[in-house]
Amino acid sequence: MADTFEKVKEIIIDQLGVEEDQVTLNSSFVDDLGADSLDIVELVMALEEEFDMQIPDEEAEKIRTVGDAVKYINDHQ
Amino acid sequence: MSKRVVITGMGAITPVGTGVEKFWSSLISGVSGIDRISTFDPSEYSTQIAGEVKDFTATDYIDKKEARRMDRFTQFAVAATGMALRDAELDLEKEKRERIGVIIGSGIGGMETLWQQAKTLINRGPGRVSPFLVPMMIANMGAGQVAISYGLQGPNVTAISACASSNNAVGDAFKLLQRGDADVMITGGTEAPITPLSVAGFCALKAMSTRNDEPHKASRPFDAQRDGFIMGEGAGIMVMETLEHAQARGAKIYAEIVGYGSTCDAYHITAPDPEGNGAARAMQIALKDAGLQPEAVDYINAHGTSTPLNDKIETKAIKRVFGEHARKLLVSSTKSMTGHLLGAAGGVEALVCVLSIYNGIVPPTINYEVPDPECDLDYVPNQAREKDVKVALSNSLGFGGHNVTVAFKKYEE
Secondary structure, three states, X not given: OHHHHHHHHHHHHHHHOOOHHHOOOOOEOOOOOOOOHHHHXXXXXXXXXXXXXXXXXXXXXOOOEHHHHHHHHHHOO | OOOOEEEEEEEEEEOOEEOHHHHHHHHHHOOOOOEEOOOOOOOOOOOOEEEOOOOOOHHHOOOHHHHHOOOHHHHHHHHHHHHHHHHHOOOOOOOOHHHEEEEEEOOOOOHHHHHHHHHHHHHHOHHHOOOOHHHHHOOOHHHHHHHHHHOOOOOEEXXXXXXXXXXXXXXXXXXXXXXXXXXXXXEEEEXXXXXXXXXXXXXXXXXXXXXXXXXXHHXXXXXXXXXXXXXXXXXXXXXXXXXXXXXXXXXXXXXXXXXXXXXXXXXXXXOOOOOOHHHHHHHHHHHHHHOOOHHHOOEEEOOOOOOHHHHHHHHHHHHHHHHHHHHOOEEEOOHHHHOEOHHHHHHHHHHHHXXXXXXXXXXXXXOOOOEEOOEOOOOOEOOOEEOOOOEEEEEEEEOOOEEEEEEEEOOOO
């Protein structure tokens, strides 16, 4: 869990241009990290690439917080 | 009664320097911005040199996340607009945003983005192509992002006419202000074409110089030993506004824009009309629009690409329009120093005309060594010249046969 979070955090910092302390498990991509719909599409692609997995669109839509992403990745690896 | 239109702010990002001050001091000192291409290995290309912008870091001007969502040509436009707005001291908080528009020229758009994403598609499949491919690549996004970055809600469009793009942008912005459709326009051009794919494309056209061992001497407009143009990148942006708007806010005025002529050869996709008829008509229309006689013109910033055909035919066109006066006026090509910024050329060269008028100095054509009997005008060889420039023309000619001239005049009440 901690390891996944660290990797996810790194991708988020890079792609959304946010500071490290803004990224917590509770952070909402849209409300707290300023992501728009295109950012989220790109972020999901980067997570698929990093964790070598496919995240179907209907599942990606349910990912709203950093914690959601980390949980999805851990559950599907 | 149409409105008078003036230039009140400028921003430049060019191969001879970022910022108007550095740009201008390089030009009047005759500095070449051409070197071996550094952003990719050009060894296999027939042309291995270009005018790259070397002193620009996007995040000095643009938020890190925003900068990642912009192709380099858009970064140039947004950053140069910031410089021009600051120079104009335009307080956007006090302005009606819907009366400020943007017309920026770009010949190609986001070539680097297209190239990178095409590689992604081939190597990793369609599922890995970025959602930002389209909004980063499309050529109108320079103007679009300038509007978003500064909250400018007036008319917004991108002119695309190859190497004449930004002269069309400048001319169209002028006309729009003249008829009262906006109070202020951000206009000029931006281009970032130094990518493997576009360099290969221009190499295939055999349009570029292959003087790879002497980069500083490769761009030599009007010289008998010229062998093609040199690609450059960057942006030239100005704040243009109605005289009444500029006066109401007490703005400093650099120059007035007074004429615009736009024609097409309707002849060939890349070769100019051998007689230069379209180019001559563009100059004539711009003069008529300005209400000026040919004898009033002191300086022409030529298209002057350094290709064998362009320089010969442009010279012919100038002689046709100006007759005897062609030998008295000054003609120079600053592409000898900046290289050819394609769709941004007119934007950068409009700044040269405005600065020549404002400072009373005409920048030279460098690398002028061997006279060509077919190019026999005063090209201001190698040394800048002091001259009280009252009227300056800027010519831009583009693939597709586009010919565009804009006329600038010293501002007098």
